[in-house]
Amino acid sequence: MEDSEKTNQIVVLLIGPPGSGKSTFSDTVMRSSLRPWSRICQDIINNGEAGTKAQCLKMALSSLKEGNSVFIDRCNLDREQRSEFVKLGGPGIEVHAVVLELPAQVCISRSVKRTGHEGNLQGGRAAAVVNRMLQSKELPKVNEGFSRVMFCYNDADVEIAVNTYIKLGPMDTLPSGCFGEKKSDTKSQPGIMKFFKKVNALPASSSNEATNAMRKANEKTENSRLGSADIVHTLAFPSISTADFQFDLEQASDIIVEKAEEFLPKVGTARLVLVDLSHGSKILSLVKAKASQKNIDSARFFTFVGDITKLRSEGGLHCNVIANATNWRLKPGGGGVNAAIFKAAGPDLETATRVRANTLLPGKAVVVPLPSTCPLHNAEGITHVIHVLGPNMNPNRPDNLNNDYTKGCKTLREAYTSLFEGFLSVVQDQSKFPKRSNQTALSDSGSLEDTRDSGKKMSKEWSTWALALHTIAMHPERHENIVLEFSDNIVVINDQYPKARKHVLVLARQESLDGLEDVRKENFQLLQEMHNVGLKWVDRFQNEDASLIFRLGYHSVPSMRQLHLHVISQDFDSDSLKNKKHWNSFTSSFFRDSVDVLEEVKSQGKANVASEDLLKGELRCNRCRSAHPNIPKLKSHVRSCRSQFPEHVLQNSRLVARPET
DNA sequence: GTTCTAGAAC
DNA sequence: GTTCTAGAAC
Structure with a gap:
């Protein structure tokens, strides 16, 4: 207005x-x-x-x-x-x-x-x-x-x-x-509404939760018919260790919610669904309550009642990946989810599992791609099963933890981390090669280790316009007019099309570091230096104008070659910020804060990257998260929005601001 | 990454 | 009519 x-x-x-x-x-x-x-x-x-x-x-x-x-x-x-x-x-x-x-x-x-x-x-x-x-x-x-x-x-x-x-x-x-909108209601197409009504008429539940999940599910089922590139990656997983392994439900539910909250931002638009067979499931209601208390996006993390091997055919929920709470031998049988999944998948799953592993330690997971001949694949659309082994608290079973919950919780956390990282690897592999046919995609990576760039460094082709930063990084002395500072390892320049009042880039000078995806443990020092140089420029800018607030971070998938750190003030007051891609690349989780990248590279040897799908998401205010119909309306709102920044952004020094005077 | 523009949305 | 987006070309 x-x-x-x-x-x-x-x-x-x-x-x-x-x-x-x-x-x-x-x-x-x-x-x-x-x-x-x-x-x-x-x-x-x-x-x-x-x-x-x-x-x-x-x-x-x-x-x-x-x-x-x-x-x-x-x-x-x-x-x-x-x-x-x-x-x-x-x-x-x-x-x-x-x-x-x-x-x-x-x-x-x-x-x-x-x-x-x-x-x-x-x-x-x-x-x-x-x-x-x-x-x-x-x-x-x-x-x-x-x-x-x-x-x-x-x-x-x-x-x-x-x-x-x-x-x-x-x-x-x-x-x-x-x-106050909780779920991001994607474009509802008339066809989907019709389809939804049909499925909803099934005898299944009429509960709100199931209805919501069902509606979401159907949007996706519809999408998957249009082409697998549009699929919303969804992981269905049972609660680990709480059935046969008798893990305490209160503690287990805390861990599930904690881990889901941690991973949701990392998996792009993908979804996590906790599944249980029974309607009165205690673990589902605990998790549901705790997730809603923490305001976790209920469209991307929710609970679902149904048979995990028949989610699409009987529940109308399409999940391309399911988790199996397995035993250490990775063998069929034993009852519960493990027996059900091995039975539904037939001998294919056992064979495919053997290729990956023979046994599994508690807290670990292994990703198994399903061949297209597998009934779970062609009937339910499940492309991967992730086996997970949780801690064993059942006193009547051998090798139990004898009620040691310190150890038990640690292992359960580890199990969910392994599971979600496995899922992340599936999501990333498929978004990296979106155009490949199903067949070839299947023969590809299923392990948790990153095997992608070991053999082929089919380095991405860059258009000529995308090489500008690389050229500057290699020869800063030839670009004196635009280079603000340079050393052996870094170059600092003003972004040629700044998207905010202050927007500089810290370029890495190392050859072969094209983007965040190429970063490994050995680059940690360099990333740290880039971060420190970025902070130094923030300090300079804030000396001129103490009201400026900054974030430092990387685009998950950069448009221009050569690793570059964005140092950008959060006003986004710039005529160069023109479209949805611009906005979302700095305000959605596509933007990976430098502090998080550093932490991830240190702990896991590489940084997580989010999906490019995030760039197409709704236009939401970076402070109050309200949604707006177009860029001009968004910009006019942002100019005057004085709301506090979202909780996530306020934590861990992601935001760099001077204390208010 | 930007620019240009057709045509959708208003 | 004008405003705005999205896709192609660079």
Whole structure:
């Protein structure tokens, strides 16, 4: 919203099924607000009876003419239903959406219990109505024309939203953007919605969690038909050691959530799914609760009830990689998940496993590619099984840890680390060679060791424009006009197209270090030097302007040859920042903070790189994470956003800022 | 990496 | 009509 046009009226579309609390929301705001509001409720608009959309529109228009702001109190669940109300917006009138995305059970039980509800939705019919409505639900996006969208998933969120509107005086405005959204709802295609309805009609559960997972799953199933390059990598894994090995559930769930949180940023857009066969699974509910407490993205880490060998055919969830909680001999049998997976995969899995390993130590994992002849591969779309061995706490079994949880927790952590790193190696291999046919991809790397560049250094081909940095790094003395400083190991230059007020590059001078992927343990010293030189420039810039805040880091996949460290101020106030790729390359996890790279190279000998898919993601504010429909709107929001930076960025000195004076 | 531009979105 | 994006060429 430009400053020149003063906004003082708001149309708030409340979005949610019956029982989600739309009427309560508007009533609560109207009771305490200083701003004049009208509530347009389709259920009572016709002299206390239900009316039509047209009547609502007409009444909204007349309320706006009187100078009131309005609540549109009808379900508004799909885009088409909302479109005409969005058009009420214009000069001086903003349109907001408040999404009441409460669990279906809550809405159903509320609308069943309701006696005085104006909509006259009674008894058992309510459940059917709510369910049907939720199936055609389309969550709103900022690009529908809303200047602001706010998501509420529970009563606490609702309270925050209510207070936001209560506090809003007659002339106040709210920041634009999309707030509080938990899952990144990728483009929903009509075909997918249809497909979703079909699968959802299966006898399976009606729980919110399963429904969500199912919807996500189907988006991906659909994608995989379009071509394997579009697949959303998904790892389904059972809880390790908590079944037969009797590991304590509280501690195990802590470790699962901790490790998932650690790995999610590393695996690009890939997803992790904890699977259990039984509905009342204690471990699933513990993990689910802890993950939501930590605000972990529920679209990328969630729990799922089903048979891990039949997730696609029976659960509608396509996972290209599954984990097996195995035994040390890597043999079939023993019951539980191990028996089930070996049985479903047939002899192919045993043969393929033998090629990789004969035995496994606790805490370790081994990645096994499945041949396309394997039933799990062609029926379920599973390309890799990762065997994991967890700690054994079962006193009735040999070699148990005799209740030593210090050791047990350490080994369990190690097991999940090995598992997720194995998954990461699958994701990276496939994104590195996206165009290869399935057949050749399969014969490739399955081990945890990096075998990719040992044989062939099929060095990437670089276009001429991409060689500029390399040339400067090799001959800094020939480029005096642009080089700020150089030594034997590094060159510092201003980025030719700075994406922020201050943006310099620290180039490595070593030949053959083209990008982050080439970095190994032996380059640690060099990376440290680059980091220190970067910090020195930050210090200089902050001496000139103490309000500048910096991040230092690398692009996961650079466009230009020669390893270069970006030192960039976080205002992103620059005309050269023009598109989504620019923005996401510095503000998504595609940007690998130098401190993290250093840590990873030190501990694991190489740095993790994120997928290029991240560059296509939504445009979100680097501070408050609100989403915006296009670059100009994003930039105008970012100019004025004073929110604190996200927790992750604030930690481990990823952000370099002067203390406030 | 940028520039240019067709055509989608508004 | 204008604004904005995305893809091709460099």
